[in-house]
């Protein structure tokens with residue numbers, strides 16, 4: 001794995017006049033695992049969106065440095081994966097079509113074997129030719145994991161990693177989190193105390209919160 | 212602006228308005244206090260001292276709204292949006308005034324209030340753009356989003372403005388003074404051959420109305436800022 | 446075999462359209478309805494070709510408004526705009542969507558143009574080269590302006606009615622030029638006579654696309 005560095009500096013976000021957080025700073029490097037916790041509405045999901053570059057902060061900076069070269073936020077797609085309740089699949093496409101679409105729009109080639117391997121691992125191989133609108137919420141969550149892992153991202157972002165999953169699903173996710181931490185880097189937002197054992201460092205947004 | 216400057220502006224505009232209405236028009240002017248008669252326009256030519264500055268101001272206001280919109284996009288500073296919407300509001304007012312003065316004049320000169328002359332059409336489109344700008348703003352609740360979307364719309368509308376300069380004369384034949392029947396002359400921009408003293412008064416009026424607009428703009432921006440602060444306190 | 450990303454976005458739009466058939470069916474019905482109304486309102490009257498040329502572009506304009514308004518609204522409604530933002534840059538999304546709109550509009554206006562010439566006997570085009578060049582260039586310009594405006598209205602609260610209101614003043618120079626060129630095509634003018642109009646149409650599209658590429662990310666990113 002090539003060395004990389006995620007640098008978050010003084011990130012500030014407010015909706016209207018309501019300040020959600022002010023001056024969030026942290027670093028994540030190869031081999032690290034970083035957790036974000038905080039009450040409901042403390043801004044965990046918002047922070048994850050900002051770091052992934054899908055939401056613009058009101059201040060501060062998010063930088064990705066891969067191999068000592070800074071990558072603009074608009075081009076980090078091939079390096080990151082995100083599982084989030086706010087990330088929706090295309091309902092009119094099948095599970096497998098969604099995965100291919102994700103890879104293509106990210107601008108990377110994938111092999112059929114890799115796609116099928118992941119679908120098998122997450123137990124939705126049999127449903128691969130079903131349109132995503134027929135998936136249950138747990139199956140959708142599993143499909144999101146496949147989409148996030150397909151390109152073997154340097155950084156994996158998980159917002160509520162075990163949401164909607166059954167025990168088998170949770171076990172697979174735990175395994176994925178362990179692997180990702182060893183292979184590359186992991187950032188996740190959670191309120192489950194068990195998840196926190198996967199983290200090297202924890203940021204509590206409730207304590208940080210101002211105003 | 213300083214009080215002295217403001218008083219000066221009021222005096223200036225009063226003088227312009229009085230001169231525009233009262234300076235006599237005679238066949239062969241004998242001094243700077245007499246205007247020559249323009250055949251076909253006669254007394255109706257006085258409208259140029261009021262109508263054209265208003266049209267000019269509404270165009271200026273549009274580009275100032277656009278400029279503040281660009282500044283907003285670059286800085287995300289709500290104050291620029293305040294300037295943008297203030298300029299657009301005044302621009303729309305001047306645009307309506309220009310349309311009305313032009314239309315009344317057209318009634319007496321061409322016989323009907325509206326003739327779809329290239330310049331009438333141009334000012335009407337500017338009015339439509341202003342209208343669309345404010346409809347868009349009213350359709351967005353979120354402050355940041357409203358500022359961003361209206362700034363982007365003003366840019367998109369702004370880049371089409373030059374096309375009217377080329378397109379209009381090709382589509383319609385001009386009735387408007389200054390058209391001279393040729394393609395260049397019937398664009399939205401007026402080119403006029405005026406007597407030197409009329410030209411002086413015309414530019415004096417142009418400057419006066421521009422300064423009046425800038426003064427009104429600064430007042431509007433200041434009240435808008437105060438309103439924004441009051442809203443935060445509530 | 447990694448092909449350009451805007452093309453992948455374009456392919457996604459096409460595939461999605463063939464799956465859901467939303468825009469195409471609605472658009473087809475809209476076009477058929479409008480053309481029928483035009484035919485009924487004309488009746489047996491002989492209508493000057495200038496009016497007929499204008500009406501053709503009225504039909505094309507409102508069909509485009511109905512067909513393209515949902516370009517970005519569907520992404521916002523289904524919550525997939527965040528997905529798309531995660532996967533690629535704003536510029537790639539814009540170009541992909543624009544290409545899709547160009548194809549949709551060209552298919553639509555070619556269909557309208559054929560149908561119009563077929564059912565309205567008084568509308569006789571003497572210079573086909575001018576006519577079809579106008580349809581193609583006009584369609585591209587229409588798609589260019591509609592794409593960025595569709596992105597704007599997708600973020601506003603009242604989506605449907607806003608589109609034509611925003612689009613009309615912006616598209617007027619394009620529409621007036623298209624109508625004029627269509628009149629020339631009926632008059633059987635030489636291609637060179639319409640050349641200035643084509644220049645206007647091309648530069649309109651170029652300016653609109655360039656401006657859109659610059660401002661799109663401000664609209665697209667939350």
Ligand SMILES: Nc1ncnc2c1ncn2[C@@H]1O[C@H](COP(=O)(O)OP(=O)(O)O)[C@@H](O)[C@H]1O
Nearest residue numbers: 015016020038039040041042043044045046047
């Ligand atoms: N687009 C938005 N507009 C206004 N408020 C928002 C928006 N998105 C999130 N919020 C508010 O921000 C706060 C934090 O939301 P979120 O990041 O989802 O919290 P968490 O994931 O920690 O539960 C909530 O109070 C939510 O209502």
Ligand SMILES: [Mg+2]
Nearest residue numbers: 044045046159
């Ligand atoms: Mg959350």
